Amino acid sequence: xxxxxxxxxxxxxxxxxxxxxxxxxxxxxxxxxxxxxxxxxxxxxxxxxxxxxxxxxxxxxxxxxxxxxxxxxxxxxxxxxxxxxxxxxxxxxxxxxxxxxxxxxxxxxxxxxxxxxxxxxxxxxxxxxxxxxxxxxxxxxxxxxxxxxxxxxxxxxxxxxxxxxxxxxxxxxxxxxxxxxxxxxxxxxxxxxxxxxxxxxxxxxx
Amino acid sequence: xxxxxxxxxxxxxxxxxxxxxxxxxxxxxxxxxxxxxxxxxxxxxxxxxxxxxxxxxxxxxxxxxxxxxxxxxxxxxxxxxxxxxxxxxxxxxxxxxxxxxxxxxxxxxxxxxxxxxxxxxxxxxxxxxxxxxxxxxxxxxxxxxxxxxxxxxxxxxxxxxxxxxxxxxxxxxxxxxxxxxxxxxxxxxxxxxxxxxxxxxxx
Numbered sequence: 158x159x160x161x162x163x164x165x166x167x168x169x170x171x172x173x174x175x176x177x178x179x180x181x182x183x184x185x186x187x188x189x190x191x192x193x194x195x196x197x198x199x200x201x202x203x204x205x206x207x208x209x210x211x212x213x214x215x216x217x218x219x220x221x222x223x224x225x226x227x228x229x230x231x232x233x234x235x236x237x238x239x240x241x242x243x244x245x246x247x248x249x250x251x252x253x254x255x256x257x258x259x260x261x262x263x264x265x266x267x268x269x270x271x272x273x274x275x276x277x278x279x280x281x282x283x284x285x286x287x288x289x290x291x292x293x294x295x296x297x298x299x300x301x302x303x304x305x306x307x308x309x310x311x312x313x314x315x316x317x318x319x320x321x322x323x324x325x326x327x328x329x330x331x332x333x334x335x336x337x338x339x340x341x342x343x344x345x346x347x348x349x350x351x352x353x354x355x356x357x358x359x360x361x362x363x
Numbered sequence: 364x365x366x367x368x369x370x371x372x373x374x375x376x377x378x379x380x381x382x383x384x385x386x387x388x389x390x391x392x393x394x395x396x397x398x399x400x401x402x403x404x405x406x407x408x409x410x411x412x413x414x415x416x417x418x419x420x421x422x423x424x425x426x427x428x429x430x431x432x433x434x435x436x437x438x439x440x441x442x443x444x445x446x447x448x449x450x451x452x453x454x455x456x457x458x459x460x461x462x463x464x465x466x467x468x469x470x471x472x473x474x475x476x477x478x479x480x481x482x483x484x485x486x487x488x489x490x491x492x493x494x495x496x497x498x499x500x501x502x503x504x505x506x507x508x509x510x511x512x513x514x515x516x517x518x519x520x521x522x523x524x525x526x527x528x529x530x531x532x533x534x535x536x537x538x539x540x541x542x543x544x545x546x547x548x549x550x551x552x553x554x555x556x557x558x559x560x561x562x563x564x565x566x
Binding site for chain 2: 176177180181183184185186187189190191193194196197198201202222223224225259260261263265266268269270273303304305306308309311313315316317320325326327329330331333334336337338340341342343344345347348349351352354355356357
């Protein structure tokens with residue numbers, strides 16, 4: 158996965174001239190800017206304090222939480238390219254195993270919607286894993302788990318935990334965009350894969 | 364640098380999913396209007412969004428915001444065939460209802476009702492949730508959006524077949540996928556960076 162190749166096309170397996178290539182070409186701005194978002198978040202012109210290694214570590218974690226094996230592998234490849242240590246990569250994989258569940262669940266503010274409240278786990282990184290991740294990434298993974306599986310439990314305290322771990326306001330915006338964007342990219346890939354594998358009857362695949 | 368969580372002003376939280384106009388109160392500090400650079404302003408795409416605390420907060424990462432917004436606009440507003448606008452909005456509203464984003468659901472339920480003229484069906488989705496019976500075509504769109512919104516996704520060939528059975532061609536099915544996927548992006552930002560409030564003028 159190179160930075161410039163279209164990530165969605167690559168991971169769906171869309172080839173030039175295929176039916177899905179034609180469909181994506183009908184929404185050219187969405188196609189171009191989904192990729193532009195990927196570049197902004199993973200290959201930024203000025204990464205600032207939020208290193209590309211941290212960005213790809215979050216990418217692997219979020220894809221792993223979605224059971225999106227091929228996507229997680231692609232992000233893991235980029236994490237390796239960024240010089241991640243074996244200890245960090247192991248800690249990311251261990252975090253995925255510990256954190257995996259099914260969503261969405263969570264609670265509403267007390268009131269009539271409380272009858273729809275659904276129980277589910279709150280993820281906390283294990284002490285041994287936390288050492289390898291460091292406090293910033295450990296806090297980011299705990300936040301990312303909430304965003305992926307139970308976003309309606311979000312509260313100011315979750316942002317305070319990130320600030321306490323050394324994340325600035327602007328970095329929290331970028332981290333939130335990374336997790337939220339991946340929630341989009343992973344679903345577009347999952348959905349288009351199903352569509353590509355089940356063409357309409359009578360539609361010949363070239 | 365001592366960045367802090369913001370205390371939101373006293374307000375009434377919406378007690379239910381609604382099509383009423385809501386406010387959104389940020390938990391982190393948006394950029395001040397007079398502190399915004401040309402790049403920050405350009406990232407809003409629509410100049411009027413400078414009034415929105417949500418967009419001024421996201422403008423802290425202008426490249427991500429601008430690309431997000433241009434993706435959004437093509438998925439929902441591109442008029443070239445595919446899924447009618449009303450049903451792209453339906454997919455957005457169903458996704459927001461399932462994830463529990465009261466603010467996003469209010470905006471896109473309003474749009475779905477406006478473009479479809481099916482206010483009662485849209486309200487049923489808000490009141491009863493994503494299992495409400497809205498007629499087969501809308502049920503198929505809601506079910507596909509919900510399956511794709513589950514983590515991990517449960518979207519499969521049966522959803523594609525059901526959408527085809529309801530009359531959607533493959534471009535329209537791709538539009539359902541993109542609309543639902545996009546609101547998995549939007550819901551997570553709206554839910555986690557601030558909270559909805561009933562506006563003072565709402566009866």
